[in-house]
Amino acid sequence: MRKLAVTLALATTALSTPALARDDAWYVGVEGGAMLVEDIDWDVGAAIDSTTVDHRAGFDVGGTVGYDLGVVRLEAEVGYRAANVTGLRSTTTIPFVNGAGATVFAPGGSYDYAGGRTSALSFMVNALWDFGDDDGVQGFVGPGLGVARVKSRLALNTNGDALDDSDTVVAWQAVAGVRAPISDNIDVSLKYRFFNAPGVELVDIAGRQWYGRFRSHSIMGGLTFNFGAPEPEPVVPTPEPTPAPTYTPPPEQPPVAQPIQCTPGPYIVFFDWDKSDITPEAASILDNAISNYQNCGNSQVMLAGHADRSGSASYNVGLSQRRADATKAYLSGRGISDGVISTEAFGESRPRVETADGVRELQNRRVEIMYGPGSGQ
Secondary structure, three states: OHHHHHHHHHHHHHOOOOOOOOOOEEEEEEEEEEEEEOOEEEEEOOEEEEEEEEEOOEEEEEEEEEEEOOOEEEEEEEEEEEEEEEEEEEOOOEEEEOOOOOEEEEOOEEEOOOEEEEEEEEEEEEEEEEEOOOOOOEEEEEEEEEEEEEEEEEEOOOOOOOEEEEEEEEEEEEEEEEEEEOOOOEEEEEEEEEEEEEEEEEEEOOOOEEEEEEEEEEEEEEEEEEOOOOOOOOOOOOOOOOOOOOOOOOOOOOOOOOOOOOOOOOEEEEOOOOOOOOOHHHHHHHHHHHHHHHHHOOOOEEEEEOOOOOOOHHHHHHHHHHHHHHHHHHHHOOOOOHHHEEEEEOOOOOOOOOOOOOOOOHHHOEEEEEEOOOOOO
């Protein structure tokens, strides 16, 4: 168990891609990995715990179909696990088929040359609790309940099997792991599974009943495809520029030339979620601001970057600075000198629309531009 904990801790460090919300979406997944079967102690007839079967490491594979409710995911799972027998120890007799084809009994003892295979085909329903920030690796843990068809085949020689039977029983499991996205719709995961199928009843070739349980421990890697797509951003119409007031001179007076007004803003441009790219809508607003700037001389320009509350506070400060820097690059690339432009990142501290923590809000993902007398002070 200590090795399993270390493996999960390393995976948490390695899978550092920001997580994407999968709420209210269907998903499908495949998984596979290594498995260790606990020694199976069989009651043979009236002899309690008389036969112990050892296995080498095996494999565990499966597929899932589920629905993400938010904090909790519900999924249906089909799994198959198997491991080969490496030997058995028994205090009672073991039947086998001799060279003449007759069923005889070997005395109790250790049979390191015994062979065979034990497998379990399961159909489970899992309830998984997700925890962790949306902008980091997410952990999950939960139980599962279902049925399993456990099959065991044991032999002391190549002439025939001493036991070759199967039984379907109620099974349960416990799952824990971590997951992280590698694209908008695909997640990778690493998980540990403890699987338990008690109350297995089999019959050997001599007609004796074998009673025991199947338990295994698995470390599995998985790949999940999420059908949900990120929510589309609302379309915000480009605000029309405010027309400058016109002056009508008195009829008896000659026309008086009016000075051109400096319109300092603010001009507001919005950004896609977790992005600092200038959108076509934002470019239109910035072009209008650049045009009006020509009426303000060489005034100072102040860019204030902001973010919504869907990420951590420290991450949002950096994101709002990148948005301000992208806006500055756009302005300086179209004739406004770098020397008159100042930037400041406010992160999520000055929302335009008040929201709860973790909520995506387009109007809070913005940069505000001000210039003219007193700007940038």
